[in-house]
Amino acid sequence: MIRFAHVFKSYPNGALALKDVSFAINKGEFVFLTGHSGAGKSTILKMLFAEQRPSSGDVRVASYAVQTMRGEDVPKLRRKLGIVFQDFRLLEDRTASENVAFALEVTGARRDTIPARVMRVLTQVGLAAKARAYPRELSGGEQQRVAIARALVNDPSILVADEPTGNLDERATRGVFQLLREINTSGTIVVMATHDLDLVRQTTYRTIEMREGAVVYDSAADEKADELT
Amino acid sequence: MNLLFREALLSFRRAPLLSLLSITAIAFSLFTVGLFGLVALNLRQALRGVEERVEVVAFLLRGTAPETITLASQDIASFPEVADVKFVSEDQALVQARRELVEFKDAYRDLQVNPLPASLEIRLKDGFRDAAHVAGVADRVRGFPFVEDVRYGRDWIARLDQLRNMAGVVGLIIGAAFGLIAVVIIGVTIRLTIMQRAREIAIMRVVGATNWFIRGPFLLEGALKGILGGLMALALAFAAYTLFRGAGPLGLSSQLDRNTAELILATDNLAERNAVLERRLIDIYKRGQLYVYQVLLTVESFGELVSRYKYLYLTSQQDRQLVGEVESLRNRIAAQRNNVLEVRTQLDRTKEEREAELKRYGTLVDERAQRMQALKRSARNTEQQLSTLEKDAARLTSLLATADKRRSDETARAAARGVAPAAGSLTTADLGKLDWPVQGTIVYKFGRDTLASGGVIRWNGIGIGAPAGTLVKAVEGGNVGLVGNVGTYGLTVAVEHGNGYWSLYMQLQSAAVKQGEKVVRGQTVGTVGGANSDYGPHLHFEIRGENQIALDPTAWLRRR
Ligand SMILES: Nc1ncnc2c1ncn2[C@@H]1O[C@H](COP(=O)(O)OP(=O)(O)OP(=O)(O)O)[C@@H](O)[C@H]1O
Ligand SMILES: [Mg+2]
Numbered sequence: 001m002i003r004f005a006h007v008f009k010s011y012p013n014g015a016l017a018l019k020d021v022s023f024a025i026n027k028g029e030f031v032f033l034t035g036h037s038g039a040g041k042s043t044i045l046k047m048l049f050a051e052q053r054p055s056s057g058d059v060r061v062a063s064y065a066v067q068t069m070r071g072e073d074v075p076k077l078r079r080k081l082g083i084v085f086q087d088f089r090l091l092e093d094r095t096a097s098e099n100v101a102f103a104l105e106v107t108g109a110r111r112d113t114i115p116a117r118v119m120r121v122l123t124q125v126g127l128a129a130k131a132r133a134y135p136r137e138l139s140g141g142e143q144q145r146v147a148i149a150r151a152l153v154n155d156p157s158i159l160v161a162d163e164p165t166g167n168l169d170e171r172a173t174r175g176v177f178q179l180l181r182e183i184n185t186s187g188t189i190v191v192m193a194t195h196d197l198d199l200v201r202q203t204t205y206r207t208i209e210m211r212e213g214a215v216v217y218d219s220a221a222d223e224k225a226d227e228l229t
Numbered sequence: 230m231n232l233l234f235r236e237a238l239l240s241f242r243r244a245p246l247l248s249l250l251s252i253t254a255i256a257f258s259l260f261t262v263g264l265f266g267l268v269a270l271n272l273r274q275a276l277r278g279v280e281e282r283v284e285v286v287a288f289l290l291r292g293t294a295p296e297t298i299t300l301a302s303q304d305i306a307s308f309p310e311v312a313d314v315k316f317v318s319e320d321q322a323l324v325q326a327r328r329e330l331v332e333f334k335d336a337y338r339d340l341q342v343n344p345l346p347a348s349l350e351i352r353l354k355d356g357f358r359d360a361a362h363v364a365g366v367a368d369r370v371r372g373f374p375f376v377e378d379v380r381y382g383r384d385w386i387a388r389l390d391q392l393r394n395m396a397g398v399v400g401l402i403i404g405a406a407f408g409l410i411a412v413v414i415i416g417v418t419i420r421l422t423i424m425q426r427a428r429e430i431a432i433m434r435v436v437g438a439t440n441w442f443i444r445g446p447f448l449l450e451g452a453l454k455g456i457l458g459g460l461m462a463l464a465l466a467f468a469a470y471t472l473f474r475g476a477g478p479l480g481l482s483s484q485l486d487r488n489t490a491e492l493i494l495a496t497d498n499l500a501e502r503n504a505v506l507e508r509r510l511i512d513i514y515k516r517g518q519l520y521v522y523q524v525l526l527t528v529e530s531f532g533e534l535v536s537r538y539k540y541l542y543l544t545s546q547q548d549r550q551l552v553g554e555v556e557s558l559r560n561r562i563a564a565q566r567n568n569v570l571e572v573r574t575q576l577d578r579t580k581e582e583r584e585a586e587l588k589r590y591g592t593l594v595d596e597r598a599q600r601m602q603a604l605k606r607s608a609r610n611t612e613q614q615l616s617t618l619e620k621d622a623a624r625l626t627s628l629l630a631t632a633d634k635r636r637s638d639e640t641a642r643a644a645a646r647g648v649a650p651a652a653g654s655l656t657t658a659d660l661g662k663l664d665w666p667v668q669g670t671i672v673y674k675f676g677r678d679t680l681a682s683g684g685v686i687r688w689n690g691i692g693i694g695a696p697a698g699t700l701v702k703a704v705e706g707g708n709v710g711l712v713g714n715v716g717t718y719g720l721t722v723a724v725e726h727g728n729g730y731w732s733l734y735m736q737l738q739s740a741a742v743k744q745g746e747k748v749v750r751g752q753t754v755g756t757v758g759g760a761n762s763d764y765g766p767h768l769h770f771e772i773r774g775e776n777q778i779a780l781d782p783t784a785w786l787r788r789r
Contacts, residue, residue, distance in 0.1 A: 049435070071440075078437035089432050093243070105232050106438035150436065 035210030082151025141172030255458025265400030621716030653727030690771030
């Protein structure tokens with residue numbers, strides 16, 4: 001589903017964000033992306049939804065070659081993804097359900113199906129009761145769940161989450177993480193960048209660790225090594 | 230699509246003030262563009278209409294022979310520039326003036342004699358309608374000896390041409406500038422919205438919205454603002470149109486109305502008024518062609534702004550002249566009659582009051598005419614009166630002559646029989662010594678006198694005023710030669726004193742003696758009458774000498 005092969009990324013200002021990054025993520029995987037600040041986690045995630053393109057190397061996401069794809073194909077790629085950010089990125093002047101519906105409207109979904117689909121995902125994230133609340137009336141955890149619901153509403157095959165729990169307390173973090181695990185259970189790839197090592201240690205999910213733009217650890221490779229040894 | 234509209238409208242809802250401001254700015258820019266465009270367009274259209282009607286009008290001297298006119302028309306028609314020549318007779322001119330110069334309709338109707346000149350209206354061919362050719366034709370036409378005056382609209386056509394070009398260029402430049410401004414305003418407001426909605430756009434991108442989907446609402450928003458601005462501009466243009474349409478011709482007619490009213494009101498003297506008015510009307514008629522164009526432009530055009538300029542230019546000359554004329558007229562008349570002052574102060578009154586004023590003036594004129602007529606009638610009466618007086622005097626004289634004749638015949642017969650003629654009782658020795666036949670004042674003297682009715686008469690005697698019924702005494706003894714009515718002199722007693730001398734007592738109420746009777750000095754001959762005469766009761770007293778010559782009785786009567 002996702003494959004990075006010898007990916008280099010240098011930003012126009014000369015910063016070398018990625019150095020020869022290679023990995024592959026298969027259907028149904030839950031992957032943690034860890035590393036110090038500035039290690040290149042967000043850069044990798046941005047390549048997944050084609051906001052950044054590799055300077056060299058090959059990035060493939062859901063059959064799209066990110067380095068060569070046409071601009072008009074970018075929205076098509078993104079409709080197959082769900083994206084969640086640390087700062088939620090909700091529209092302040094719309095209710096929870098409107099924020100979720102917005103993602104459907106934008107993709108040209110049939111109008112009569114929208115309310116039902118919105119309610120379904122809001123129920124899924126446990127916010128059906130707050131469908132008519134505005135972001136400012138919601139807690140951080142609830143806002144992030146609205147953002148996740150918005151990411152899910154298009155039934156994505158990949159969920160990209162860039163430090164989704166970064167702004168949340170422990171309880172909220174656990175709630176959101178639990179939600180992501182459930183989503184993964186239903187077959188969706190989840191790629192999640194995080195600093196929260198406790199969270200990482202709680203599970204046995206695959207972990208890719210970055211340092212200064214390079215992959216320094218990949219638990220999948222360990223497993224392979226384990227298998228080999 | 231639905232969503233697109235919703236998203237576009239959302240931006241209006243979110244930033245109503247910004248939207249309103251930008252729409253207003255767009256509206257005014259477009260309005261300015263439209264205004265100049267329309268003005269230029271209208272000017273061109275109006276000018277085209279005028280150009281088609283451009284005529285050189287040659288006014289002809291009164292009494293020009295029809296054959297001469299026909300020949301000249303053919304001559305002029307053969308000019309290369311001329312399309313056709315139309316003869317307008319004096320009568321047609323009046324009809325035309327009444328029809329076309331609406332403001333002066335009444336004035337033209339009131340004319341007793343048609344003062345308007347006949348004319349030749351010369352229309353030029355296409356391509357010769359510019360100022361230079363028009364002037365050329367006018368000059369040549371002026372060369373005909375029977376042409377009194379040539380008029381054409383060169384000045385203001387040239388001016389209009391200029392104005393049109395200027396309006397075109399200025400309109401283009403300003404239009405382009407404002408068009409640019411409109412575009413910039415739309416761009417800026419959209420840019421502002423984009424910045425305002427950067428977050429939203431980022432989110433749209435993240436959830437997979439296409440570029441078109443993102444841009445659509447903005448384009449639509451821009452378009453909506455443009456359309457709304459345009460509609461507003463249209464509304465503004467319409468408002469301006471109705472505003473100026475109402476204002477334009479109004480000023481024109483009221484001003485001319487006032488001038489006309491002044492003209493008519495200020496002239497008190499009828500003859501003078503007619504003369505001035507006639508001259509003015511001829512003038513106005515001659516100017517008629519231009520005038521009609523002007524009305525044409527005001528009525529048909531949409532660019533009222535410019536037609537006002539044009540109107541101002543056109544009428545300035547006309548009005549200056551008119552005002553000057555009225556001014557001098559006023560001064561002249563003010564010197565003659567002070568009541569013009571009063572009339573002039575009433576000029577500012579309402580129309581009704583002015584009409585009433587005019588009516589009053591009319592009755593004044595009527596009254597004067599009536600008085601004149603009455604005067605004429607009374608003059609006729611006087612003449613009649615005079616002639617009867619004279620006839621009666623003549624009749625009296627002839628009566629006396631007959632009596633004298635008879636007397637002299639008798640004397641002659643007596644002489645033949647040897648009887649010496651009796652000496653007369655009244656001689657020149659009596660001058661200044663006779664007693665008055667009646668005591669009273671002299672109401673009219675002997676000789677030339679003016680009657681109350683204005684006629685001049687020669688009295689053969691004097692009138693002595695005295696109460697009716699007062700006794701009238703004979704001034705000297707003699708024979709009563711006559712007792713009877715002598716026309717307007719009434720009852721008359723004539724006493725013969727011999728040698729052709731008579732004393733006559735007239736306007737008597739009654740006679741106390743009979744014809745043929747002898748009377749002595751101081752005897753009553755009758756009573757005073759004449760109460761119905763112009764002088765009241767009085768005695769008409771005469772003394773006649775030889776050959777019935779009337780003598781001044783005051784010379785004979787005792788001095789008082
Ligand atoms: N748009 C950009 N232009 C230039 N340099 C960038 C840009 N985005 C990231 N970088 C640089 O690339 C490097 C990797 O950044 P990245 O955002 O991937 O780090 P990160 O691992 O996500 O860090 P954090 O945990 O703080 O989010 C950094 O050195 C950063 O300065
Ligand atoms: Mg990051």
